[in-house]
Amino acid sequence: GQSLEQPSEVTAVEGAIVQINCTYQTSGFYGLSWYQQHDGGAPTFLSYNALDGLEETGRFSSFLSRSDSYGYLLLQELQMKDSASYFCAVGFNTDKLIFGTGTRLQVFP
Amino acid sequence: DTGVSQDPRHKITKRGQNVTFRCDPISEHNRLYWYRQTLGQGPEFLTYFQNEAQLEKSRLLSDRFSAERPKGSFSTLEIQRTEQGDSAMYLCASSLGGTESYEQYFGPGTRLTVT
Numbered sequence: 001g002q003s004l005e006q007p008s009e010v011t012a013v014e015g016a017i018v019q020i021n022c023t024y025q026t027s028g029f030y031g032l033s034w035y036q037q038h039d040g041g042a043p044t045f046l047s048y049n050a051l052d053g054l055e056e057t058g059r060f061s062s063f064l065s066r067s068d069s070y071g072y073l074l075l076q077e078l079q080m081k082d083s084a085s086y087f088c089a090v091g092f093n094t095d096k097l098i099f100g101t102g103t104r105l106q107v108f109p
Numbered sequence: 110d111t112g113v114s115q116d117p118r119h120k121i122t123k124r125g126q127n128v129t130f131r132c133d134p135i136s137e138h139n140r141l142y143w144y145r146q147t148l149g150q151g152p153e154f155l156t157y158f159q160n161e162a163q164l165e166k167s168r169l170l171s172d173r174f175s176a177e178r179p180k181g182s183f184s185t186l187e188i189q190r191t192e193q194g195d196s197a198m199y200l201c202a203s204s205l206g207g208t209e210s211y212e213q214y215f216g217p218g219t220r221l222t223v224t
Contacts, residue, residue: 030210030211031211033211033212042113042200042215042218043152043200043202043215044213045211045213048211048212050211071218087151087152089151089211091210095140095142095157095159095164095165095204095206095210096157097154097211098153098154099144099151099152099153100150100151101151102150
């Protein structure tokens, strides 16, 4: 089956750097996406890796290694507003996304 | 607001009743997706449309669930004979599709509570 595992919770302080890992047991996917979801809000797209390597988008970077079945989201210069749940997701040629278990990030002052 | 909208935002129903939810995608998006999300979990794929064609349905979608997208615009998701296990947030998303399918735009969701 298809599964994407993430740590359930990560905590950090403002200004710090945090890495959220995503390990998966699936194949044949096009790429790895990351979404952010604040409590009570809708998931919003953050980043996408079609190829292995690092993609940088402002304070957020995402990494994919297909050979290691592993990816991560790196958040730099953490702000209080970054406290949210983060989901990795794999996309297939059928257009659907399969989401990971989610990581709740808590940023403390 | 040109984002994805969903209606209603909240629905409380008694077990056994039928419910219908509506989703209006971003107008230029031809892909429309339905997901279900329970507390503490990631969204689970239910079904998706390319224009008016329903291209895939998850095995999670029992015969009590049906979705339509007439004329390739808005979509409806109907749940017949609701059960308590149907209580969840139902999310709709849309995308341009193709190579852009990884970037899906989600609506605020409809929270269903079955009593």
